[in-house]
Amino acid sequence: MPTNPVGAVGSTGLTSPAPVRQPKQVMDSSVFMNLLVTQLQNQDPSSPMDTNAMIEQTTQLAMMEKLTQMASDSAQGLTVQQRAAAAGLIGKAVTYLAADGTQATGTASAVSYKGPTPMVTIGDAAIPLDAITGITGAPTGS
Template sequence: MAVDPITGADTASTGGIYSSTPTRAPKQSLDSEAFMQLLVTQLRNQDPSSPMDTNQMISQTTQLATMEKLTSMDTTSQEGFALQMRQAAAALIGHTVSYLDKSGTAQTGTASSVSYAGSVPIVTIGDQKIALDSILGVVSPAGTGSGASGPTTAPTA
């Protein structure tokens, strides 16, 4: 950071690439970095005549490790759910589906393609682009052998 020797002002914040002092938005959740900063600050500011109990330090580092694993599991779970949504959307292609249109009315049509551009897959039904979570139900196409022709009965002797 360059400081003007005359005024003592930070030249990066008064001129240069910033027109105003850059501000950092506060985080709304604690992550491992914040947790570690708190632990280091606690260790730096402890009373030398009464240092932190070893059990407390182990407990806090265990909490940090637990938090990191939970964060990892959450990320893995979200990725798994996204994959399941993609698979479910792809399985709809060629099937007749019912869905809610933009006005909230139930409609029916055949799914022809899927887009994964957003966080929720978009299924193309006719000329409509419908989010996967707006699809109400699926009907297998006729002649697929999945019971569409009705129940069969065994011949009697």
């Protein structure tokens, strides 16, 4: 009686391939801390790491974390500013670049915050805030 060789059985759940570890593309505080701990674990006991160098590396870690936090805060601030600017357009006549690249004018009637860029409703079209090129103040047709 012929037999078939046994292969990997991934779809039945009996065995699963080893997870593939993806290398980090960004240096963050955990990578920095792992490097520091590895350095401490592998140092020569007869010649320990210089205390000043350790303090310097710890200071660099703290600075990196603060810079990362500042970048995050800045991005959040930009989002709030965009939302406020978009809300301030409601009821005003604006000019914008239409999808075909031409200039169009209309009155902003609503704002949507679903995506990363606020969408301003002008007539029947939803226009990204960054496509608006001008504001005249008074609604058109009044």
